[in-house]
Amino acid sequence: MSIELKNEIILEIIPTFRVQWEEVQNCHVVLYPEGMVKLSQSAGEIMKRINGKKSIIDIITDISITFDGADVKEDILNFLEVAYGNGWIRIKQ
Amino acid sequence: MATVGLESNSNQSKPLWLLAELTYRCPLQCPYCSNPVEMAKYKNELTTEDWIRVMQQARKMGATQLGFSGGEPLVRKDLEDLIKEARRLGYYTNLITSGVGMDEARIVAFKEAGLDHIQISFQASNEELNNYIGGSKSFQHKYEMARLVKKYEYPMVLNIVLHRKNVHQIKDILDMTIDLNADYVELASTQYYGWSRINIDQLLPTKEQLENAELVAREYQEKMKDKMKIIYVIPDYFENRPKKCMNGWGNIFLTIAPDGSALPCHAAGQLPGLEFPNVRDHGIEWIWDESPDFNKFRGTSWMKEPCKSCDEKHKDLGGCRCQAYMLTGDAENADPVCDKSPFHETLQNDVMRIDKLSGKKDFESKPLIFRNMKNSKNFTDKKTAEPI
Numbered sequence: 318m319s320i321e322l323k324n325e326i327i328l329e330i331i332p333t334f335r336v337q338w339e340e341v342q343n344c345h346v347v348l349y350p351e352g353m354v355k356l357s358q359s360a361g362e363i364m365k366r367i368n369g370k371k372s373i374i375d376i377i378t379d380i381s382i383t384f385d386g387a388d389v390k391e392d393i394l395n396f397l398e399v400a401y402g403n404g405w406i407r408i409k410q
Numbered sequence: 411m412a413t414v415g416l417e418s419n420s421n422q423s424k425p426l427w428l429l430a431e432l433t434y435r436c437p438l439q440c441p442y443c444s445n446p447v448e449m450a451k452y453k454n455e456l457t458t459e460d461w462i463r464v465m466q467q468a469r470k471m472g473a474t475q476l477g478f479s480g481g482e483p484l485v486r487k488d489l490e491d492l493i494k495e496a497r498r499l500g501y502y503t504n505l506i507t508s509g510v511g512m513d514e515a516r517i518v519a520f521k522e523a524g525l526d527h528i529q530i531s532f533q534a535s536n537e538e539l540n541n542y543i544g545g546s547k548s549f550q551h552k553y554e555m556a557r558l559v560k561k562y563e564y565p566m567v568l569n570i571v572l573h574r575k576n577v578h579q580i581k582d583i584l585d586m587t588i589d590l591n592a593d594y595v596e597l598a599s600t601q602y603y604g605w606s607r608i609n610i611d612q613l614l615p616t617k618e619q620l621e622n623a624e625l626v627a628r629e630y631q632e633k634m635k636d637k638m639k640i641i642y643v644i645p646d647y648f649e650n651r652p653k654k655c656m657n658g659w660g661n662i663f664l665t666i667a668p669d670g671s672a673l674p675c676h677a678a679g680q681l682p683g684l685e686f687p688n689v690r691d692h693g694i695e696w697i698w699d700e701s702p703d704f705n706k707f708r709g710t711s712w713m714k715e716p717c718k719s720c721d722e723k724h725k726d727l728g729g730c731r732c733q734a735y736m737l738t739g740d741a742e743n744a745d746p747v748c749d750k751s752p753f754h755e756t757l758q759n760d761v762m763r764i765d766k767l768s769g770k771k772d773f774e775s776k777p778l779i780f781r782n783m784k785n786s787k788n789f790t791d792k793k794t795a796e797p798i
Binding site for chain 2: 346348404
């Protein structure tokens, strides 16, 4: 499964998944029926910004600012492919 | 539970999965139920306040997944309150149910309380066999409830326990789950604990049945990928290496039985030498970190040969302690599913015995022992020292 990740696309978390911060695990997690995936710090930064309002370019800009102007575009697009492949996110219609 | 981390940041064990067995009362009588055969002994269910305290303590330790199970959890009148509190605490809340005792009003109330997911069990793909196996006229109702679960936009898991009496229906079962628009389907082969162990002669599928079932399951997995996730588990009696049971003893799973006994797995109640710490007397933190029970088979230091020197011991942690106890009389032995176990051959011979007798009229006509309080009481009264 692949997705054409254009800058202006707005993504949302598929409602059967939930993303939340876990204090004890010290990371963001994706929760779904009887399961959990722990996210790396960068994956967590991306997933927490996917809210059905921000476009892909908004997310890239936002994260780049958070990490002192780092070039994060490629990493973000790669992760979004993974998240899409896992069925966690979709394009908001 | 899958814990496939993109990054794992801790190797210290935490009770990530809290299974709340709210009650052993159940309107169904499935002869493969994983509840203890001696369930009639369990009285004095925990109160709402007890459960809330347990949920709070486990959540504080990092538990994220909470399963409301049983028996039939819908029997508990305080289920809505428990869901509400669980959700407030930040759990992902799973209701594991037969669907009997549910109606549209309750599905709505659960949604309002914040329930995340509903799993409904079916016993077969048609009314006659479903109702026979479940010992209850429940098929139509289950079907209707599954439709409503999707109507109210819950993610839905359909769970069908497979065994010799229904495995031939696998294609119809999968067609049914497609018709019901399930998100996940668990085709869970009976594991032989509790009631299924005493009914093993009637339930163990033949090798031929399993091979056919696996082909169909693979075909549907391919056909439905991207739409529905189908999980197919073969009975481990047919394997040569054991399962990493519960992902390791006292590693991520915490089961609380209806009377408040804390267990590293829902079948562990049968093991001798355990003290069964109760949540009425102890906090979850002590139970998990300090109690002798939860440390008894943690890691690998308790192992005997052939596990002790085995280079695969970290892969499966010696398999299942309950299975080792049931089939060898010693919970510290290797799970006899492993072909390195000296008891493996005995297990294989038993599987072959059943395989040969299957289909023969006399053998098939032996009655199933249904899971109900009357049979449990009979069984508990008659129980000898022999492990079941």
